[in-house]
Amino acid sequence: MNSVLELAFANLTSPMILFFVLGLAAAFLKSDLNIPEAIAKGMALYLMMAIGFKGGAGVAEHGLDATLFLALATGALLSALLPLIAFRFLISTTGLSRVDAAAVAAHYGSISIVTFLAAVQVLNSAGIAYEGYMVAVAAAMETPAIVVALWMAKGRASSFNSATMREIAFNGSIVILIGSFIIGGVTGKEGLQSISAFIVDPFKGVLCLFLLDMGLIAGRGLLEGRRHFTPAVIGFGIYMPLVGASLGLAAAMLIGLSPGGTALLATLCASASYIAVPAAMRLALPEAKPSLYIPLSLGVTFPFNLSIGIPLYLSLATAVP
Amino acid sequence: MNSVLELAFANLTSPMILFFVLGLAAAFLKSDLNIPEAIAKGMALYLMMAIGFKGGAGVAEHGLDATLFLALATGALLSALLPLIAFRFLISTTGLSRVDAAAVAAHYGSISIVTFLAAVQVLNSAGIAYEGYMVAVAAAMETPAIVVALWMAKGRASSFNSATMREIAFNGSIVILIGSFIIGGVTGKEGLQSISAFIVDPFKGVLCLFLLDMGLIAGRGLLEGRRHFTPAVIGFGIYMPLVGASLGLAAAMLIGLSPGGTALLATLCASASYIAVPAAMRLALPEAKPSLYIPLSLGVTFPFNLSIGIPLYLSLATAVP
Amino acid sequence: MNSVLELAFANLTSPMILFFVLGLAAAFLKSDLNIPEAIAKGMALYLMMAIGFKGGAGVAEHGLDATLFLALATGALLSALLPLIAFRFLISTTGLSRVDAAAVAAHYGSISIVTFLAAVQVLNSAGIAYEGYMVAVAAAMETPAIVVALWMAKGRASSFNSATMREIAFNGSIVILIGSFIIGGVTGKEGLQSISAFIVDPFKGVLCLFLLDMGLIAGRGLLEGRRHFTPAVIGFGIYMPLVGASLGLAAAMLIGLSPGGTALLATLCASASYIAVPAAMRLALPEAKPSLYIPLSLGVTFPFNLSIGIPLYLSLATAVP
Amino acid sequence: MKTYPKKRIDIMVEAPLMKRVLELLDEHEAGGYTVVPALAGKGNDGSWHRDGLVGRVGAVVQIFCIVDESRVDEILDPLFALVSRQIGVVTVSDVSVIRSEHF
Amino acid sequence: MKTYPKKRIDIMVEAPLMKRVLELLDEHEAGGYTVVPALAGKGNDGSWHRDGLVGRVGAVVQIFCIVDESRVDEILDPLFALVSRQIGVVTVSDVSVIRSEHF
Amino acid sequence: MKTYPKKRIDIMVEAPLMKRVLELLDEHEAGGYTVVPALAGKGNDGSWHRDGLVGRVGAVVQIFCIVDESRVDEILDPLFALVSRQIGVVTVSDVSVIRSEHF
Numbered sequence A, B, C: 001m002n003s004v005l006e007l008a009f010a011n012l013t014s015p016m017i018l019f020f021v022l023g024l025a026a027a028f029l030k031s032d033l034n035i036p037e038a039i040a041k042g043m044a045l046y047l048m049m050a051i052g053f054k055g056g057a058g059v060a061e062h063g064l065d066a067t068l069f070l071a072l073a074t075g076a077l078l079s080a081l082l083p084l085i086a087f088r089f090l091i092s093t094t095g096l097s098r099v100d101a102a103a104v105a106a107h108y109g110s111i112s113i114v115t116f117l118a119a120v121q122v123l124n125s126a127g128i129a130y131e132g133y134m135v136a137v138a139a140a141m142e143t144p145a146i147v148v149a150l151w152m153a154k155g156r157a158s159s160f161n162s163a164t165m166r167e168i169a170f171n172g173s174i175v176i177l178i179g180s181f182i183i184g185g186v187t188g189k190e191g192l193q194s195i196s197a198f199i200v201d202p203f204k205g206v207l208c209l210f211l212l213d214m215g216l217i218a219g220r221g222l223l224e225g226r227r228h229f230t231p232a233v234i235g236f237g238i239y240m241p242l243v244g245a246s247l248g249l250a251a252a253m254l255i256g257l258s259p260g261g262t263a264l265l266a267t268l269c270a271s272a273s274y275i276a277v278p279a280a281m282r283l284a285l286p287e288a289k290p291s292l293y294i295p296l297s298l299g300v301t302f303p304f305n306l307s308i309g310i311p312l313y314l315s316l317a318t319a320v321p
Numbered sequence D, E, F: 001m002k003t004y005p006k007k008r009i010d011i012m013v014e015a016p017l018m019k020r021v022l023e024l025l026d027e028h029e030a031g032g033y034t035v036v037p038a039l040a041g042k043g044n045d046g047s048w049h050r051d052g053l054v055g056r057v058g059a060v061v062q063i064f065c066i067v068d069e070s071r072v073d074e075i076l077d078p079l080f081a082l083v084s085r086q087i088g089v090v091t092v093s094d095v096s097v098i099r100s101e102h103f
């Protein structure tokens, strides 16, 4: 257990976390510090391109095996299952409306790619290997939760038509993640080498700057959304990732992922979306309150995973022999 | 001939091409993937600054010789000559109006700096040397084609005044290319070394992201401009680069460029502008259709050069002893 | 003295200066070359994050000592003192109004972080060490000058309330500088190493591109603000940095900074703000003319420091044994 | 110079809905429209600011469309149905244009 | 479709002052507003262009706000006091809205 | 508060032509103008979107200019001559301003 604490401490004092905290602090101090929208979007594209490519190159190097498909299917299944659980919890503990509960549930079934990136960084610094295709699993987990949540919200799903589905399926982040993954797979180690000075070396630094932005947005969202934040809602934002992670850990062991891959699947299950799902919710469930689900996901669950969650999931994943 | 095929194949499966294809695919799938305008412009600036600087530093290292001036003059001449040929072809085969034909001809006389960059990357990976000043030749080839095309469109050149000329001569891309070239020349190897972690190392990766954007724009342009695309027009977009490249090859050998430089001059002649020339055409030949000339240049000729053209020109340039 | 000239010459032909000159030239040629606002802001954030972090990591490595606090106090004092001197000079020589004089004085008491960066680059290439905390001194020197200048403008300080003070104290650039400094201090050498491919390696190249932008803005500001530029005003823009630098040198030696640190303090005193102070002046002294103080600071004093000032201050700082 | 009276419809709507609104305008053959980015704003549903945002949620775009008076209702009705459940505001005002064939 | 007459106040003001204007609108319960970035402009105090700028000085933002006619003066008076010493322009025009509770 | 009636001219024009339009406004001493970036749009000449574009072609900017009624025609005539061959739309509408010396 000692090493868990060490890991957690090392994580808490990593530049990544500290830049997130700086963003939060700047928001709470009402500083006018801000990152231009185009830069924030550019960094998001960069991070997804890089993580996708590296994942694909990893697969190219280590070869494909059956677990890839197993992992994809497991991820999709978990993404569909988690909203059902989240919805139950929310309805029975928080007093949120059906529509709000469904919208929040969609976020917790889907995933946050930045949380995934942070977990990958922790694995890298700890020198723990993981399956390169986990980034494809992440992409596969984005959408099922949305479909399930819309179905739960029932009656309200009138605007949930094929155009919406198409938009969700081919949304920019999925296309760049999967596209880069495939390119990484095709061009392999050599391709990775030729552009690694762009997508590998500066990666962690860019992630720091991006987390500063996340901190700013999370802090401002928390200030704006304060009124919705009952203890029951905040509580959900903290125990739901633990529930998700537990399921993820169990499933990962069942299908035989490596300890690193197990930690990543747990992290994906624990993480909550704050980019793709909100956009889908505004289209399909406009009555649900964005000032509730965005700060809950970004201001409560994201920092929880970043600081405590990831080291915890990792130590659990590596503890089991 | 075997090595040509190998080269072509290596090129086709390079990350650069594949990211372009990803952009095309995303556009055809109507994905909302997009690169913010500011990021796209920032990358364009970066690429021109880097290629200009490296070219200048190359000249500083290897010294100036008379061929520099010869090459500049040859480039400018070819840029003025090619629109005349292109115009003839267009008028006799495509049924385009005089004004449209002149506008398209201007694009094919001028050059595409990204095509040039892609060719440089191929030379670099093949370990083939080339004259550093070729980037200055590229800059010199931007404008003459515009002047000639406006003259051909006759009667229409009323808005073609000295203000327009000035804008074309000092347009941003020429200034940054030539400016960086001179700075690279002045600061030389040492200057290059001091900023190579910025302009050399991540270059190829940035180019990949930029090509993703080019793919998106090309794909969307093709969808939008479909109606203009008769077989004769598409055909022109493919044989005209071959005509240009042939002239470029011949001229390069005549003035005694190295095989690498020859391949680059051929590529420049084969490439068609899609940034500088369209802007000039909107000012001076507003009747010409941008929905024709932009997708033709960016959606037909650019990918043709990228995939087949460059390896072909290179193998021809190196085949001759 | 020979080495001073050498240093000055090396500086004048460094890529940094030359890119600034390129920007000036493009502006004077009325080229449409421009850097998108989002990119310029992104680079500014990057530069401040990087310099703050490196400063903090430097402190972590060499340990804190009493001179840190002494230096901070000295910096703040100088920042408060310099506007008083500048104001006297301006009133007695330039015929500017009280309000304009106070506004200009505020700029010269405060600092320019890019001038500081340029000086750090010169120290680095010359292999001269300096105190890592100098970046914190820079942050401490941003605000006092503003307060003093507003007090001098008297009667006009009606809009100078606590909200304005708060905005000035927590303005974005101070928050990111100090925040990154603290993070650098906490994560130390290890933290620096983990993100050095982002914040160290490409730093100088980014600075070049940023200086190109500064040159463009300075050149356009000079064209626009021409009418205010009497010889007395231009003169002030050149001798005031010398006055500031002298005080800075003296103070630095008094408190026992290293030669490198001395050169940096002199540079800070010599430099004039053109980002933070103008924004404060528009709020608190709207009658003062921005078309006077911005080009004076950015178009006269900045290039003077960049080209002649920094090598001069450095040679003085290292000359004294 | 001869000008022709037209109506200008201004639609402030959250960004994820933009595509739907434009499709609606296309369907009703609005002739043309322009989308202007907004930077920040405040309404019944709270305030927002673009800076730092990565996704489209939390942003509002402004779409305007010059149409003939005769078509205003035809467009406003479905627009109202679309926007009413979402975050958004619609205004109509008078303008004159110099080329009438355009609209 | 039934529409209701309102007033649209357009404020072009230099960017450093934006926060003050928005606070003023909040104080006078303007109901809502939208901020649109401007790219370039020219006025009595000279011309400006956003490109390449890092700070907020030298930029103008456009703020607009739809309000009931009855509140226009209440807002214009303090607005005028605020903007008169700064760089800026204020206009008022007529618009119709489709939801009147909103304002 | 006393306000003065003026005209607002709105010009949507493709970006490469912006400089020409601004020069024209300068020549006719329009007093001031503001340029607002547009993000996307559609007109007779097809639709466009700013994202990812590097050059200026394929983008439209919106220029507006508040002028005294007496000057409208003086500006519209050459403007029309300039814009008619290009991609663009011009509208005129009524506004009131609070400082009349400004225009």
Ligand SMILES: Nc1ncnc2c1ncn2[C@@H]1O[C@H](COP(=O)(O)O)[C@@H](O)[C@H]1O
Binding pocket: D012, D013, D038, D040, D041, D042, D043, D044, D045, D046, D047, D048, D060, D086, D087, D088, D089, E030, E031, E032, E033, E034, E035, E064, E065, E066, E067, E102, E103
């Ligand atoms: N009265 C108003 N004047 C100008 N813009 C408004 C107004 N009310 C709302 N808006 C804009 O429309 C968006 C959505 O409004 P709402 O649906 O009331 O939240 C706001 O965020 C503003 O950008």
Ligand SMILES: Nc1ncnc2c1ncn2[C@@H]1O[C@H](COP(=O)(O)O)[C@@H](O)[C@H]1O
Binding pocket: D030, D031, D032, D033, D034, D035, D064, D065, D066, D067, D102, D103, F012, F013, F038, F040, F041, F042, F043, F044, F045, F046, F047, F048, F060, F086, F087, F088, F089
């Ligand atoms: N009816 C309209 N309403 C609003 N904007 C328009 C309209 N028609 C054209 N525009 C804008 O003006 C640009 C040029 O129009 P056009 O010359 O018709 O292609 C379009 O791309 C739109 O941004």
Ligand SMILES: Nc1ncnc2c1ncn2[C@@H]1O[C@H](COP(=O)(O)O)[C@@H](O)[C@H]1O
Binding pocket: E012, E013, E038, E040, E041, E042, E043, E044, E045, E046, E047, E048, E060, E086, E087, E088, E089, F030, F031, F032, F033, F034, F035, F064, F065, F066, F067, F102, F103
């Ligand atoms: N007549 C006008 N029409 C449109 N915008 C204007 C006008 N006058 C001023 N502006 C805008 O308001 C800003 C400030 O104006 P001024 O206070 O006159 O310098 C200018 O930079 C323009 O963006």
Ligand code: NA
Binding pocket: A082, A107, A108, A109, A110, A111, A112, A244, A268, A269, A270, A271, A272, A273
């Ligand atoms: Na999840």
Ligand code: NA
Binding pocket: B082, B107, B108, B109, B110, B111, B112, B244, B268, B269, B270, B271, B272, B273
């Ligand atoms: Na060519």
Ligand code: NA
Binding pocket: C082, C107, C108, C109, C110, C111, C112, C244, C268, C269, C270, C271, C272, C273
């Ligand atoms: Na100073």
